[in-house]
Amino acid sequence: MAEAATMASDSLWRRLRSEAQRAAAADPVFGKALAGAILAHDNFAAALSDLIGQRLGSNAAERARFASFARDAFHGEPDLIETASRDLQAIASRDPAIAELLPPLLHYKGYVALQAWRVSHWLWHRGQIDAALLFQNEASNVLQVSIHPAASIGSAVYLDHATGIVIGANVVIGDEVTILQNVSIGRRSELPTRSPRVGRGVFIGSGATILGDIAIGDFAKIGAGTVVTRDIPAGCTAVGNPARLTNCPEAASAA
Known part of the structure; x- marks a missing residue:
């Protein structure tokens, strides 16, 4: 290796x-x-x-x-x-x-x-x-750009523009993720022990907020300004506040 x-x-x-x-x-x-x-x-x-x-x-x-x-x-x-x-x-x-x-x-x-x-x-x-x-x-x-040393981040990651990115302790980010400016990823105050897990190939638009003990599935897309506090299935697009799902693969929609 x-x-x-x-x-x-x-x-x-x-x-x-x-x-x-x-x-x-x-x-x-x-x-x-x-x-x-x-x-x-x-x-x-x-x-x-x-x-x-x-x-x-x-x-x-x-x-x-x-x-x-x-x-x-x-x-x-x-x-x-x-x-x-x-x-x-x-x-x-x-x-x-x-x-x-x-x-x-x-x-x-x-x-x-x-x-x-x-x-x-x-x-x-x-x-x-x-x-x-x-x-x-x-x-x-x-x-x-503030990323806590206890976070975990994969490879081939792109912080595009980058200003205002905050990634908290214990956040897990997979390979091939793209994160735009003014994105916050971290725990919710009432759930101090767990942080978000972001899968492979996820795209996170500018101004998005991802909070809590949740998982963002592989190749999901998080729209600009979206607030995510629940799991997002793989391949889905999440938009709005609170986040709603769109453009999901058929299997994810059925689930």
């Missing part, structure tokens, strides 16, 4: 370097920034660690500290880099506004916030609670 992960991230890294070299050749001014962000590094883990540090830290010491935590996480768990690769490729495949990997890596704050969360999650499960919460706090302050 680790060897396959290394091969996939190496392939992505070669593509990123190729894109950076083309951009640097086309624009010598922008190329200077690219040289520091991409071309100055030996691998994807190093570049991503530095990017996380640059985005979260407000001064040189803080930037170095955040980058150091990220390097430790990527070294300690190489699969994190494979997951980061899948997250980046997911943006390129789902966002019609781009065709390359370099722009979302350098400029999409949702991507950086998600990778910072992956580092915080790694720290949390190694007992480094204060460091994990520091990552959450800074990502919330700087990037306007």
Whole structure:
């Protein structure tokens, strides 16, 4: 598994370097920034660690500290880099506004916030609670994305636009999920022990709220502004406040 992960991230890294070299050749001014962000590094883990540090830290010491935590996480768990690769490729495949990997890596704050969360999650499960919460706090302050380190998030996840996303402790989010801006996912105050479980391939529109001990089935769609407090069957679309179901597969409708 680790060897396959290394091969996939190496392939992505070669593509990123190729894109950076083309951009640097086309624009010598922008190329200077690219040289520091991409071309100055030996691998994807190093570049991503530095990017996380640059985005979260407000001064040189803080930037170095955040980058150091990220390097430790990527070294300690190489699969994190494979997951980061899948997250980046997911943006390129789902966002019609781009065709390359370099722009979302350098400029999409949702991507950086998600990778910072992956580092915080790694720290949390190694007992480094204060460091994990520091990552959450800074990502919330700087990037306007707050994901608790105790949440669980799969791979190929896309936080589109990202501003105002809040994901609480113990929320479970599957692979290939897309979440737009101003989405809140968390527990209900009267049900403190359980949080939502979001299945594979779910799309969550802007301003949606998902609360409580509920499950969102695979490939369901949650419309913009929808408030969900009950289970949503796989493949269904939920709209409105309170959520009502539409466009359900026949099997889900029969259930």
